[in-house]
Amino acid sequence: MLVSAILTSVGINSALCVLFLVLYSILKKQPSYYEVYVPRLLAEGSSKRRSRFNLERLIPSTGWLSKAWKLSEDELLSSSGLDAVVYMRTITLCLKVFSFTGIIGMLILLPVNCTGTELQQVDFADLYTSSLDVFTISNVKSGSKLLWIHFSSVYVVTIFICYLLYYEYNYISSKRIAYFYSSKPQADQFTILVHSIPVSAGSSVSDSVESFFTEYHPTTYLSHTVLRRTSKVQSLIVSSVFFFAHYCHQFFSFPLFLHI
Template sequence: MILSALLTSVGINLGLCLLFFTLYSILRKQPGNINVYAPRLVAEGKSQQRTQFNLERLLPSPGWVRRAWQPSEDELLSILGLDAVVFMRIFIFSLRVFTFAGIVGIFILLPINYMGSQLDIDFSDLPQKSLDSFSISNVNDGSNRLWIHFCAAYVFTGVVCYLLYLEYSYISSKRIAYFYSSRPQPNQFTILVRGIPISSGSSFSESVETFFTEYHPSTYVSHSVIRRTSRLQGLIGDAEKLYRRLADLKSKNHAQQRFRRDGFLGLFGRRVGLLDHYEKQLEDLEDNVRMEQSSLAGEEVPAAFVCFNTRFGAAIALHIQQGVNPTEWVTEQAPEPHDVHWPFFSASFIKDGFSSSGLLLHVRFLQFYFLFQL
Protein backbone atom coordinates (compact mmCIF):
# COMPACT_ATOMS: atom_id res chain seq x y z
CA MET A 1 0.00 0.00 0.00
CA ILE A 2 1.27 3.48 -0.89
CA LEU A 3 1.42 6.02 1.93
CA SER A 4 -0.37 8.71 -0.07
CA ALA A 5 -3.20 6.25 -0.87
CA LEU A 6 -3.49 5.35 2.82
CA LEU A 7 -3.71 9.00 3.83
CA THR A 8 -6.31 9.62 1.12
CA SER A 9 -8.41 6.72 2.39
CA VAL A 10 -8.17 8.00 5.95
CA GLY A 11 -9.22 11.49 4.83
CA ILE A 12 -12.21 10.16 2.87
CA ASN A 13 -13.42 8.06 5.79
CA LEU A 14 -13.04 10.93 8.24
CA GLY A 15 -14.97 13.18 5.86
CA LEU A 16 -17.78 10.63 5.56
CA CYS A 17 -17.93 10.23 9.35
CA LEU A 18 -18.20 14.01 9.75
CA LEU A 19 -20.92 14.13 7.07
CA PHE A 20 -22.97 11.37 8.74
CA PHE A 21 -22.62 12.97 12.16
CA THR A 22 -23.79 16.27 10.71
CA LEU A 23 -26.78 14.70 8.93
CA TYR A 24 -27.82 12.84 12.06
CA SER A 25 -27.50 16.00 14.15
CA ILE A 26 -29.80 17.87 11.76
CA LEU A 27 -32.33 15.12 10.97
CA ARG A 28 -32.91 14.19 14.61
CA LYS A 29 -34.18 17.73 15.30
CA GLN A 30 -36.78 17.77 12.52
CA PRO A 31 -40.39 17.48 13.79
CA GLY A 32 -41.31 14.90 11.16
CA ASN A 33 -38.58 12.51 12.37
CA ILE A 34 -39.47 12.48 16.05
CA ASN A 35 -41.24 9.11 15.74
CA VAL A 36 -38.04 7.64 14.26
CA TYR A 37 -35.40 9.07 16.62
CA ALA A 38 -37.42 9.21 19.87
CA PRO A 39 -40.27 6.66 19.65
CA ARG A 40 -40.15 5.82 23.36
CA LEU A 41 -40.51 9.47 24.40
CA VAL A 42 -43.41 9.89 21.99
CA ALA A 43 -45.13 6.75 23.33
CA GLU A 44 -44.71 7.96 26.92
CA GLY A 45 -45.99 11.44 26.04
CA LYS A 46 -42.74 13.15 27.02
CA SER A 47 -42.06 14.59 23.58
CA GLN A 48 -44.35 16.24 21.06
CA GLN A 49 -43.95 17.60 17.56
CA ARG A 50 -43.21 21.31 17.29
CA THR A 51 -44.66 23.05 14.26
CA GLN A 52 -42.98 26.45 14.76
CA PHE A 53 -40.01 27.05 12.49
CA ASN A 54 -36.67 27.45 14.23
CA LEU A 55 -33.35 28.19 12.56
CA GLU A 56 -31.54 26.12 15.18
CA ARG A 57 -33.14 23.01 13.61
CA LEU A 58 -31.01 23.42 10.48
CA LEU A 59 -27.70 23.81 12.33
CA PRO A 60 -25.69 20.76 13.49
CA SER A 61 -24.96 20.55 17.21
CA PRO A 62 -22.46 18.16 18.87
CA GLY A 63 -24.17 18.21 22.26
CA TRP A 64 -25.94 14.89 21.66
CA VAL A 65 -22.55 13.09 21.52
CA ARG A 66 -21.71 14.22 25.06
CA ARG A 67 -25.18 13.35 26.35
CA ALA A 68 -24.98 9.91 24.74
CA TRP A 69 -21.92 9.03 26.88
CA GLN A 70 -23.30 10.39 30.15
CA PRO A 71 -25.76 7.61 31.18
CA SER A 72 -24.27 4.79 33.24
CA GLU A 73 -25.09 1.12 32.72
CA ASP A 74 -27.59 1.18 35.58
CA GLU A 75 -29.38 4.13 34.00
CA LEU A 76 -29.43 2.41 30.60
CA LEU A 77 -30.77 -0.74 32.24
CA SER A 78 -33.59 1.09 34.00
CA ILE A 79 -34.54 3.31 31.05
CA LEU A 80 -33.87 1.25 27.91
CA GLY A 81 -33.59 -2.31 29.19
CA LEU A 82 -31.04 -5.10 28.97
CA ASP A 83 -30.71 -5.03 25.16
CA ALA A 84 -29.29 -1.50 25.24
CA VAL A 85 -26.72 -2.55 27.86
CA VAL A 86 -25.64 -5.55 25.78
CA PHE A 87 -25.36 -3.32 22.69
CA MET A 88 -23.08 -0.92 24.54
CA ARG A 89 -20.99 -3.81 25.87
CA ILE A 90 -20.34 -4.85 22.26
CA PHE A 91 -18.66 -1.48 21.66
CA ILE A 92 -16.67 -1.77 24.88
CA PHE A 93 -15.48 -5.26 23.94
CA SER A 94 -14.50 -4.07 20.45
CA LEU A 95 -12.52 -1.15 21.89
CA ARG A 96 -10.63 -3.50 24.22
CA VAL A 97 -9.75 -5.91 21.41
CA PHE A 98 -8.58 -3.19 19.01
CA THR A 99 -6.66 -1.42 21.76
CA PHE A 100 -4.71 -4.56 22.60
CA ALA A 101 -4.14 -5.33 18.91
CA GLY A 102 -2.95 -1.76 18.29
CA ILE A 103 -0.47 -1.87 21.16
CA VAL A 104 0.99 -5.20 20.04
CA GLY A 105 1.08 -4.15 16.39
CA ILE A 106 2.57 -0.68 16.85
CA PHE A 107 5.09 -1.29 19.63
CA ILE A 108 6.18 -4.88 18.85
CA LEU A 109 5.41 -6.01 15.30
CA LEU A 110 6.04 -2.77 13.39
CA PRO A 111 9.61 -2.30 14.78
CA ILE A 112 10.38 -5.97 14.07
CA ASN A 113 9.19 -5.62 10.47
CA TYR A 114 10.96 -2.30 9.95
CA MET A 115 14.31 -3.69 11.13
CA GLY A 116 14.19 -6.43 8.48
CA SER A 117 16.10 -6.18 5.22
CA GLN A 118 14.21 -8.54 2.94
CA LEU A 119 12.94 -5.64 0.80
CA ASP A 120 15.19 -2.99 -0.68
CA ILE A 121 13.14 0.19 -0.29
CA ASP A 122 14.32 3.71 -1.01
CA PHE A 123 12.81 6.27 1.39
CA SER A 124 13.85 9.31 -0.61
CA ASP A 125 10.26 9.73 -1.90
CA LEU A 126 8.31 8.24 1.01
CA PRO A 127 4.78 9.51 0.08
CA GLN A 128 4.97 7.62 -3.21
CA LYS A 129 6.60 4.50 -1.80
CA SER A 130 4.97 1.33 -0.53
CA LEU A 131 4.49 0.58 3.15
CA ASP A 132 5.67 -3.00 2.74
CA SER A 133 8.67 -2.25 4.96
CA PHE A 134 6.27 -2.23 7.93
CA SER A 135 4.74 -5.60 7.01
CA ILE A 136 5.89 -9.15 7.62
CA SER A 137 7.17 -9.36 4.03
CA ASN A 138 10.20 -7.28 5.08
CA VAL A 139 11.36 -9.89 7.62
CA ASN A 140 14.24 -11.98 6.27
CA ASP A 141 13.54 -15.52 5.16
CA GLY A 142 14.35 -18.00 7.93
CA SER A 143 14.75 -15.26 10.53
CA ASN A 144 13.98 -16.12 14.15
CA ARG A 145 11.95 -12.91 14.29
CA LEU A 146 9.14 -14.72 12.51
CA TRP A 147 8.50 -16.53 15.80
CA ILE A 148 7.49 -13.18 17.27
CA HIS A 149 4.68 -12.99 14.73
CA PHE A 150 3.58 -16.54 15.52
CA CYS A 151 3.65 -15.88 19.25
CA ALA A 152 1.77 -12.62 18.78
CA ALA A 153 -0.98 -14.43 16.86
CA TYR A 154 -1.38 -17.03 19.65
CA VAL A 155 -1.25 -14.38 22.38
CA PHE A 156 -3.82 -12.25 20.57
CA THR A 157 -6.13 -15.26 20.15
CA GLY A 158 -5.79 -16.15 23.83
CA VAL A 159 -6.49 -12.58 24.95
CA VAL A 160 -9.56 -12.34 22.73
CA CYS A 161 -10.91 -15.65 24.07
CA TYR A 162 -10.28 -14.46 27.64
CA LEU A 163 -12.06 -11.16 26.95
CA LEU A 164 -14.95 -13.07 25.42
CA TYR A 165 -15.15 -15.24 28.54
CA LEU A 166 -15.18 -12.18 30.81
CA GLU A 167 -17.80 -10.45 28.66
CA TYR A 168 -20.00 -13.54 28.56
CA SER A 169 -19.79 -13.95 32.33
CA TYR A 170 -20.59 -10.28 32.87
CA ILE A 171 -23.59 -10.24 30.52
CA SER A 172 -24.86 -13.54 31.94
CA SER A 173 -24.76 -12.16 35.47
CA LYS A 174 -26.54 -9.00 34.30
CA ARG A 175 -29.15 -11.08 32.53
CA ILE A 176 -29.81 -13.26 35.59
CA ALA A 177 -29.96 -10.23 37.90
CA TYR A 178 -32.32 -8.45 35.50
CA PHE A 179 -34.49 -11.57 35.27
CA TYR A 180 -34.88 -11.91 39.04
CA SER A 181 -35.34 -8.18 39.66
CA SER A 182 -38.01 -7.68 37.00
CA ARG A 183 -41.65 -8.53 37.46
CA PRO A 184 -42.81 -11.84 35.97
CA GLN A 185 -44.14 -11.35 32.45
CA PRO A 186 -47.08 -13.25 30.94
CA ASN A 187 -44.94 -14.57 28.07
CA GLN A 188 -42.66 -16.33 30.60
CA PHE A 189 -45.58 -18.57 31.64
CA THR A 190 -46.79 -19.14 28.08
CA ILE A 191 -45.67 -21.19 25.11
CA LEU A 192 -46.80 -21.07 21.51
CA VAL A 193 -48.02 -24.37 20.07
CA ARG A 194 -48.31 -24.79 16.31
CA GLY A 195 -49.31 -27.67 14.06
CA ILE A 196 -52.23 -28.73 16.27
CA PRO A 197 -53.82 -31.90 14.88
CA ILE A 198 -57.58 -32.09 14.80
CA SER A 199 -59.80 -35.16 14.95
CA SER A 200 -63.24 -35.50 13.45
CA GLY A 201 -65.99 -33.95 15.53
CA SER A 202 -63.69 -31.72 17.61
CA SER A 203 -62.17 -28.29 17.31
CA PHE A 204 -58.61 -27.04 17.79
CA SER A 205 -59.56 -25.73 21.21
CA GLU A 206 -60.85 -29.13 22.34
CA SER A 207 -57.70 -30.85 21.03
CA VAL A 208 -55.43 -28.51 23.00
CA GLU A 209 -57.52 -28.89 26.15
CA THR A 210 -57.48 -32.69 25.94
CA PHE A 211 -53.77 -32.97 25.11
CA PHE A 212 -52.34 -30.72 27.83
CA THR A 213 -54.79 -31.89 30.47
CA GLU A 214 -53.56 -35.44 29.88
CA TYR A 215 -49.79 -34.84 29.58
CA HIS A 216 -49.30 -31.73 31.78
CA PRO A 217 -52.06 -32.02 34.37
CA SER A 218 -50.19 -30.39 37.28
CA THR A 219 -48.96 -27.26 35.46
CA TYR A 220 -51.46 -26.61 32.66
CA VAL A 221 -53.81 -23.69 33.35
CA SER A 222 -55.53 -22.52 30.19
CA HIS A 223 -55.11 -21.85 26.49
CA SER A 224 -56.21 -19.43 23.81
CA VAL A 225 -56.61 -20.59 20.24
CA ILE A 226 -55.48 -18.09 17.61
CA ARG A 227 -58.01 -16.94 15.05
CA ARG A 228 -57.69 -15.28 11.67
CA THR A 229 -57.94 -11.60 12.47
CA SER A 230 -56.28 -9.91 9.49
CA ARG A 231 -59.39 -7.85 8.67
CA LEU A 232 -59.93 -7.06 12.34
CA GLN A 233 -56.33 -5.91 12.74
CA GLY A 234 -56.71 -3.68 9.70
CA LEU A 235 -59.83 -2.08 11.17
CA ILE A 236 -58.11 -1.56 14.52
CA GLY A 237 -55.11 0.03 12.78
CA ASP A 238 -57.39 2.41 10.87
CA ALA A 239 -59.20 3.31 14.09
CA GLU A 240 -55.91 4.06 15.88
CA LYS A 241 -54.75 6.36 13.07
CA LEU A 242 -58.08 8.14 13.03
CA TYR A 243 -58.03 8.52 16.82
CA ARG A 244 -54.57 10.12 16.68
CA ARG A 245 -55.79 12.55 14.02
CA LEU A 246 -58.81 13.39 16.13
CA ALA A 247 -56.71 13.92 19.28
CA ASP A 248 -54.27 16.11 17.38
CA LEU A 249 -57.14 18.15 15.95
CA LYS A 250 -58.73 18.63 19.39
CA SER A 251 -55.41 19.75 20.88
CA LYS A 252 -55.28 22.68 18.43
CA ASN A 253 -57.24 25.91 18.64
CA HIS A 254 -60.88 25.37 17.65
CA ALA A 255 -60.80 28.54 15.57
CA GLN A 256 -58.15 26.99 13.38
CA GLN A 257 -60.32 23.95 12.60
CA ARG A 258 -60.26 23.05 8.93
CA PHE A 259 -63.15 21.98 6.75
CA ARG A 260 -63.52 19.50 3.94
CA ARG A 261 -66.18 17.96 1.76
CA ASP A 262 -67.53 14.53 2.67
CA GLY A 263 -67.64 13.26 -0.93
CA PHE A 264 -65.10 11.50 -3.11
CA LEU A 265 -61.50 12.46 -2.17
CA GLY A 266 -62.83 15.50 -0.31
CA LEU A 267 -63.69 17.22 -3.60
CA PHE A 268 -67.45 16.68 -3.76
CA GLY A 269 -70.37 16.67 -1.34
CA ARG A 270 -71.37 18.99 1.40
CA ARG A 271 -68.85 20.96 3.44
CA VAL A 272 -68.35 19.51 6.94
CA GLY A 273 -65.95 20.15 9.82
CA LEU A 274 -63.05 17.77 10.20
CA LEU A 275 -63.83 17.20 13.88
CA ASP A 276 -67.37 15.98 13.18
CA HIS A 277 -66.18 14.05 10.13
CA TYR A 278 -63.51 12.15 12.06
CA GLU A 279 -65.87 11.39 14.95
CA LYS A 280 -68.42 9.95 12.54
CA GLN A 281 -65.76 7.80 10.84
CA LEU A 282 -64.51 6.58 14.22
CA GLU A 283 -68.03 5.53 15.23
CA ASP A 284 -68.44 3.61 11.96
CA LEU A 285 -65.12 1.85 12.51
CA GLU A 286 -66.14 0.88 16.05
CA ASP A 287 -69.33 -0.70 14.72
CA ASN A 288 -67.34 -2.60 12.07
CA VAL A 289 -64.91 -3.85 14.71
CA ARG A 290 -67.76 -5.18 16.85
CA MET A 291 -69.33 -6.94 13.88
CA GLU A 292 -65.97 -8.48 12.91
CA GLN A 293 -65.34 -9.67 16.47
CA SER A 294 -68.72 -11.40 16.58
CA SER A 295 -67.98 -13.28 13.34
CA LEU A 296 -64.65 -14.82 14.46
CA ALA A 297 -66.10 -17.84 16.28
CA GLY A 298 -65.13 -20.38 13.62
CA GLU A 299 -62.00 -18.74 12.18
CA GLU A 300 -59.50 -20.84 14.14
CA VAL A 301 -55.99 -21.70 12.95
CA PRO A 302 -53.88 -24.68 14.19
CA ALA A 303 -51.97 -22.56 16.72
CA ALA A 304 -52.58 -21.60 20.32
CA PHE A 305 -51.05 -19.88 23.33
CA VAL A 306 -50.89 -22.32 26.25
CA CYS A 307 -50.47 -20.95 29.79
CA PHE A 308 -48.95 -22.73 32.79
CA ASN A 309 -48.95 -21.94 36.50
CA THR A 310 -45.11 -21.83 36.78
CA ARG A 311 -42.26 -20.80 34.54
CA PHE A 312 -40.68 -24.19 35.17
CA GLY A 313 -43.76 -25.94 33.81
CA ALA A 314 -43.71 -23.75 30.72
CA ALA A 315 -39.99 -24.50 30.23
CA ILE A 316 -40.60 -28.26 30.43
CA ALA A 317 -43.38 -28.12 27.84
CA LEU A 318 -41.20 -25.91 25.64
CA HIS A 319 -38.08 -28.10 25.52
CA ILE A 320 -39.54 -31.59 25.16
CA GLN A 321 -41.04 -33.06 22.00
CA GLN A 322 -44.77 -33.34 22.46
CA GLY A 323 -45.50 -36.00 19.86
CA VAL A 324 -44.04 -38.63 17.55
CA ASN A 325 -44.67 -36.55 14.44
CA PRO A 326 -42.21 -33.61 14.52
CA THR A 327 -44.57 -31.46 12.42
CA GLU A 328 -47.32 -31.65 15.06
CA TRP A 329 -47.46 -29.99 18.48
CA VAL A 330 -44.47 -27.79 17.65
CA THR A 331 -43.65 -25.64 20.68
CA GLU A 332 -41.70 -22.39 20.91
CA GLN A 333 -41.31 -19.52 23.32
CA ALA A 334 -44.27 -17.18 23.27
CA PRO A 335 -43.36 -13.68 22.08
CA GLU A 336 -44.09 -10.59 24.09
CA PRO A 337 -47.60 -9.20 23.50
CA HIS A 338 -46.41 -6.24 21.43
CA ASP A 339 -44.14 -8.48 19.30
CA VAL A 340 -46.88 -10.81 18.06
CA HIS A 341 -47.18 -10.92 14.26
CA TRP A 342 -50.62 -12.42 13.73
CA PRO A 343 -50.35 -13.35 10.02
CA PHE A 344 -47.41 -15.60 10.97
CA PHE A 345 -49.72 -18.13 12.67
CA SER A 346 -51.77 -18.87 9.56
CA ALA A 347 -48.73 -20.24 7.72
CA SER A 348 -48.36 -24.02 7.49
CA PHE A 349 -45.36 -25.93 8.81
CA ILE A 350 -43.99 -26.44 5.28
CA LYS A 351 -44.44 -22.77 4.35
CA ASP A 352 -42.78 -21.72 7.58
CA GLY A 353 -39.87 -24.07 6.88
CA PHE A 354 -39.39 -22.68 3.38
CA SER A 355 -39.52 -19.12 4.72
CA SER A 356 -36.92 -19.87 7.40
CA SER A 357 -34.66 -21.62 4.88
CA GLY A 358 -34.99 -18.75 2.42
CA LEU A 359 -34.13 -16.22 5.11
CA LEU A 360 -31.09 -18.27 6.15
CA LEU A 361 -29.86 -18.55 2.57
CA HIS A 362 -30.32 -14.82 2.09
CA VAL A 363 -28.25 -14.06 5.20
CA ARG A 364 -25.50 -16.47 4.11
CA PHE A 365 -25.43 -14.89 0.66
CA LEU A 366 -24.97 -11.43 2.15
CA GLN A 367 -22.19 -12.73 4.44
CA PHE A 368 -20.25 -14.32 1.58
CA TYR A 369 -20.88 -11.30 -0.64
CA PHE A 370 -19.33 -8.86 1.84
CA LEU A 371 -16.55 -11.36 2.62
CA PHE A 372 -15.55 -11.51 -1.05
CA GLN A 373 -15.78 -7.72 -1.30
CA LEU A 374 -13.10 -7.46 1.36
Protein backbone atom coordinates in the same frame (compact mmCIF):
# COMPACT_ATOMS: atom_id res chain seq x y z
CA MET B 1 0.78 -0.20 0.03
CA LEU B 2 1.48 3.41 -0.88
CA VAL B 3 1.38 6.35 1.50
CA SER B 4 -0.90 8.18 -0.93
CA ALA B 5 -3.38 5.27 -0.90
CA ILE B 6 -3.44 5.20 2.90
CA LEU B 7 -3.97 8.95 3.15
CA THR B 8 -6.76 8.77 0.56
CA SER B 9 -8.47 5.96 2.49
CA VAL B 10 -8.12 7.84 5.78
CA GLY B 11 -9.54 11.00 4.20
CA ILE B 12 -12.55 9.23 2.66
CA ASN B 13 -13.42 7.33 5.85
CA SER B 14 -13.00 10.44 8.01
CA ALA B 15 -15.27 12.44 5.72
CA LEU B 16 -17.90 9.68 5.80
CA CYS B 17 -17.75 9.54 9.62
CA VAL B 18 -18.27 13.29 9.85
CA LEU B 19 -21.13 13.10 7.34
CA PHE B 20 -22.90 10.32 9.23
CA LEU B 21 -22.49 12.17 12.55
CA VAL B 22 -23.96 15.32 11.02
CA LEU B 23 -26.89 13.43 9.48
CA TYR B 24 -27.61 11.62 12.74
CA SER B 25 -27.48 14.79 14.84
CA ILE B 26 -29.97 16.43 12.44
CA LEU B 27 -32.34 13.51 11.79
CA LYS B 28 -32.75 12.59 15.46
CA LYS B 29 -34.24 16.05 16.08
CA GLN B 30 -36.92 15.71 13.41
CA PRO B 31 -40.41 14.83 14.73
CA SER B 32 -41.03 12.41 11.86
CA TYR B 33 -38.12 10.23 13.04
CA TYR B 34 -39.02 10.12 16.73
CA GLU B 35 -40.29 6.53 16.38
CA VAL B 36 -36.84 5.52 15.13
CA TYR B 37 -34.59 7.35 17.59
CA VAL B 38 -36.68 7.73 20.76
CA PRO B 39 -39.41 5.06 20.67
CA ARG B 40 -38.99 4.22 24.35
CA LEU B 41 -39.42 7.83 25.45
CA LEU B 42 -42.51 8.18 23.26
CA ALA B 43 -44.04 5.04 24.72
CA GLU B 44 -43.38 6.21 28.27
CA GLY B 45 -44.64 9.72 27.55
CA SER B 46 -41.30 11.32 28.50
CA SER B 47 -40.93 12.89 25.04
CA LYS B 48 -43.55 14.58 22.89
CA ARG B 49 -43.64 15.65 19.27
CA ARG B 50 -43.07 19.28 18.51
CA SER B 51 -44.59 20.13 15.18
CA ARG B 52 -43.58 23.80 15.16
CA PHE B 53 -40.62 24.71 12.97
CA ASN B 54 -37.38 25.27 14.85
CA LEU B 55 -34.13 26.30 13.20
CA GLU B 56 -32.15 24.43 15.84
CA ARG B 57 -33.32 21.12 14.32
CA LEU B 58 -31.33 21.84 11.16
CA ILE B 59 -28.09 22.65 12.99
CA PRO B 60 -25.85 19.65 13.79
CA SER B 61 -24.73 19.28 17.38
CA THR B 62 -22.15 17.13 19.16
CA GLY B 63 -23.28 17.52 22.76
CA TRP B 64 -24.95 14.10 22.69
CA LEU B 65 -21.55 12.43 22.23
CA SER B 66 -20.21 13.52 25.60
CA LYS B 67 -23.53 12.79 27.29
CA ALA B 68 -23.59 9.27 25.85
CA TRP B 69 -20.12 8.46 27.22
CA LYS B 70 -20.76 10.03 30.63
CA LEU B 71 -23.81 7.90 31.35
CA SER B 72 -23.30 5.00 33.71
CA GLU B 73 -24.65 1.56 32.87
CA ASP B 74 -27.47 1.88 35.38
CA GLU B 75 -28.53 5.24 33.92
CA LEU B 76 -28.30 3.87 30.38
CA LEU B 77 -30.29 0.79 31.39
CA SER B 78 -33.08 2.85 32.94
CA SER B 79 -33.27 5.38 30.10
CA SER B 80 -32.64 3.28 26.98
CA GLY B 81 -32.95 -0.37 27.99
CA LEU B 82 -30.70 -3.40 27.99
CA ASP B 83 -30.03 -3.35 24.25
CA ALA B 84 -28.35 0.05 24.56
CA VAL B 85 -26.12 -1.28 27.36
CA VAL B 86 -25.10 -4.25 25.22
CA TYR B 87 -24.41 -1.95 22.26
CA MET B 88 -22.19 0.36 24.33
CA ARG B 89 -20.29 -2.59 25.80
CA THR B 90 -19.75 -3.90 22.27
CA ILE B 91 -18.19 -0.56 21.30
CA THR B 92 -15.93 -0.56 24.36
CA LEU B 93 -14.97 -4.17 23.60
CA CYS B 94 -13.88 -3.14 20.10
CA LEU B 95 -11.88 -0.23 21.52
CA LYS B 96 -10.11 -2.55 23.97
CA VAL B 97 -9.21 -4.97 21.18
CA PHE B 98 -7.98 -2.21 18.85
CA SER B 99 -5.96 -0.59 21.65
CA PHE B 100 -4.30 -3.84 22.67
CA THR B 101 -3.47 -4.89 19.11
CA GLY B 102 -2.28 -1.36 18.31
CA ILE B 103 0.15 -1.40 21.25
CA ILE B 104 1.55 -4.78 20.21
CA GLY B 105 1.80 -3.69 16.59
CA MET B 106 3.53 -0.38 17.31
CA LEU B 107 5.86 -1.48 20.12
CA ILE B 108 6.72 -5.03 19.05
CA LEU B 109 5.89 -5.88 15.45
CA LEU B 110 6.79 -2.56 13.84
CA PRO B 111 10.40 -2.52 15.17
CA VAL B 112 10.80 -6.16 14.14
CA ASN B 113 9.62 -5.44 10.61
CA CYS B 114 11.83 -2.37 10.29
CA THR B 115 14.94 -4.36 11.16
CA GLY B 116 14.36 -6.66 8.19
CA THR B 117 16.47 -6.43 5.03
CA GLU B 118 14.22 -7.92 2.35
CA LEU B 119 12.92 -4.61 0.97
CA GLN B 120 14.41 -1.24 0.15
CA GLN B 121 14.16 1.36 2.87
CA VAL B 122 11.60 4.15 2.61
CA ASP B 123 12.65 7.24 0.69
CA PHE B 124 11.50 10.02 3.00
CA ALA B 125 12.29 12.61 0.32
CA ASP B 126 9.46 11.19 -1.77
CA LEU B 127 7.32 9.80 1.05
CA TYR B 128 3.95 10.45 -0.64
CA THR B 129 4.61 7.92 -3.43
CA SER B 130 6.74 5.53 -1.37
CA SER B 131 5.64 2.05 -0.38
CA LEU B 132 5.17 1.15 3.28
CA ASP B 133 5.81 -2.57 2.82
CA VAL B 134 9.07 -2.11 4.70
CA PHE B 135 6.98 -1.75 7.87
CA THR B 136 5.15 -5.05 7.25
CA ILE B 137 6.09 -8.71 7.61
CA SER B 138 7.17 -8.69 3.96
CA ASN B 139 10.43 -7.08 5.07
CA VAL B 140 11.30 -10.05 7.32
CA LYS B 141 13.49 -12.65 5.65
CA SER B 142 11.89 -16.03 4.98
CA GLY B 143 12.95 -18.53 7.65
CA SER B 144 14.10 -15.84 10.06
CA LYS B 145 13.70 -16.47 13.79
CA LEU B 146 12.04 -13.06 14.02
CA LEU B 147 8.92 -14.62 12.49
CA TRP B 148 8.30 -16.33 15.83
CA ILE B 149 7.58 -12.92 17.27
CA HIS B 150 4.74 -12.56 14.77
CA PHE B 151 3.43 -16.04 15.56
CA SER B 152 3.62 -15.41 19.30
CA SER B 153 1.84 -12.07 18.89
CA VAL B 154 -1.01 -13.80 17.06
CA TYR B 155 -1.45 -16.26 19.94
CA VAL B 156 -1.29 -13.50 22.55
CA VAL B 157 -3.88 -11.40 20.73
CA THR B 158 -6.14 -14.43 20.22
CA ILE B 159 -5.99 -15.39 23.91
CA PHE B 160 -6.70 -11.79 24.93
CA ILE B 161 -9.71 -11.52 22.61
CA CYS B 162 -11.09 -14.89 23.74
CA TYR B 163 -10.79 -13.80 27.37
CA LEU B 164 -12.61 -10.54 26.64
CA LEU B 165 -15.38 -12.36 24.78
CA TYR B 166 -15.76 -14.87 27.61
CA TYR B 167 -15.91 -12.10 30.21
CA GLU B 168 -18.40 -10.03 28.18
CA TYR B 169 -20.58 -13.06 27.53
CA ASN B 170 -20.84 -13.88 31.23
CA TYR B 171 -21.43 -10.24 32.14
CA ILE B 172 -24.14 -9.62 29.53
CA SER B 173 -25.78 -12.97 30.30
CA SER B 174 -26.02 -12.06 33.98
CA LYS B 175 -27.44 -8.65 33.04
CA ARG B 176 -30.07 -10.26 30.80
CA ILE B 177 -31.08 -12.73 33.49
CA ALA B 178 -31.36 -9.96 36.08
CA TYR B 179 -33.34 -7.81 33.65
CA PHE B 180 -35.64 -10.75 32.86
CA TYR B 181 -36.44 -11.43 36.51
CA SER B 182 -36.92 -7.75 37.32
CA SER B 183 -39.41 -7.12 34.49
CA LYS B 184 -43.08 -8.02 34.58
CA PRO B 185 -44.05 -11.39 33.07
CA GLN B 186 -45.22 -11.13 29.47
CA ALA B 187 -47.71 -13.41 27.75
CA ASP B 188 -45.23 -14.40 25.04
CA GLN B 189 -42.90 -15.81 27.70
CA PHE B 190 -45.48 -18.46 28.58
CA THR B 191 -46.81 -19.28 25.11
CA ILE B 192 -46.16 -22.52 23.25
CA LEU B 193 -47.01 -23.56 19.71
CA VAL B 194 -48.68 -26.92 19.03
CA HIS B 195 -49.97 -28.61 15.89
CA SER B 196 -51.83 -31.68 14.64
CA ILE B 197 -54.71 -31.22 17.07
CA PRO B 198 -57.01 -34.31 17.08
CA VAL B 199 -60.59 -33.08 16.75
CA SER B 200 -63.38 -35.06 18.37
CA ALA B 201 -66.48 -35.83 16.33
CA GLY B 202 -69.13 -33.16 16.70
CA SER B 203 -66.79 -30.59 18.27
CA SER B 204 -64.57 -27.82 16.95
CA VAL B 205 -60.79 -27.46 17.27
CA SER B 206 -61.21 -24.83 19.95
CA ASP B 207 -63.51 -27.04 22.03
CA SER B 208 -61.19 -30.02 21.69
CA VAL B 209 -58.19 -27.99 22.84
CA GLU B 210 -60.14 -26.47 25.70
CA SER B 211 -61.34 -29.83 27.01
CA PHE B 212 -57.95 -31.52 26.60
CA PHE B 213 -55.83 -28.93 28.43
CA THR B 214 -58.36 -28.19 31.16
CA GLU B 215 -58.46 -31.91 31.91
CA TYR B 216 -54.74 -32.77 31.78
CA HIS B 217 -53.10 -29.37 32.55
CA PRO B 218 -55.63 -27.48 34.70
CA THR B 219 -53.03 -25.61 36.80
CA THR B 220 -50.93 -24.25 33.92
CA TYR B 221 -53.43 -23.74 31.11
CA LEU B 222 -54.80 -20.22 30.66
CA SER B 223 -56.20 -19.77 27.17
CA HIS B 224 -55.55 -20.58 23.52
CA THR B 225 -55.78 -18.98 20.11
CA VAL B 226 -56.35 -20.93 16.90
CA LEU B 227 -54.72 -19.63 13.71
CA ARG B 228 -56.54 -20.47 10.50
CA ARG B 229 -55.87 -19.78 6.82
CA THR B 230 -59.20 -18.05 6.22
CA SER B 231 -58.14 -14.57 5.12
CA LYS B 232 -55.20 -12.64 3.76
CA VAL B 233 -54.36 -11.14 7.14
CA GLN B 234 -54.44 -14.48 8.90
CA SER B 235 -52.37 -16.07 6.16
CA LEU B 236 -49.69 -13.48 6.85
CA ILE B 237 -49.82 -14.38 10.53
CA VAL B 238 -49.52 -18.05 9.67
CA SER B 239 -46.53 -17.25 7.45
CA SER B 240 -44.83 -15.51 10.34
CA VAL B 241 -45.59 -18.50 12.54
CA PHE B 242 -44.00 -20.83 9.99
CA PHE B 243 -40.96 -18.55 9.83
CA PHE B 244 -40.64 -18.84 13.60
CA ALA B 245 -41.06 -22.59 13.34
CA HIS B 246 -38.35 -22.82 10.69
CA TYR B 247 -36.05 -20.78 12.89
CA CYS B 248 -36.58 -23.29 15.67
CA HIS B 249 -35.97 -26.17 13.21
CA GLN B 250 -39.52 -27.39 13.51
CA PHE B 251 -42.37 -27.48 11.01
CA PHE B 252 -46.02 -27.17 12.04
CA SER B 253 -48.95 -28.22 9.89
CA PHE B 254 -51.62 -26.62 12.09
CA PRO B 255 -50.26 -23.80 14.23
CA LEU B 256 -51.98 -22.99 17.48
CA PHE B 257 -50.90 -20.75 20.37
CA LEU B 258 -51.41 -21.88 23.95
CA HIS B 259 -51.01 -19.37 26.78
CA ILE B 260 -49.67 -21.23 29.79
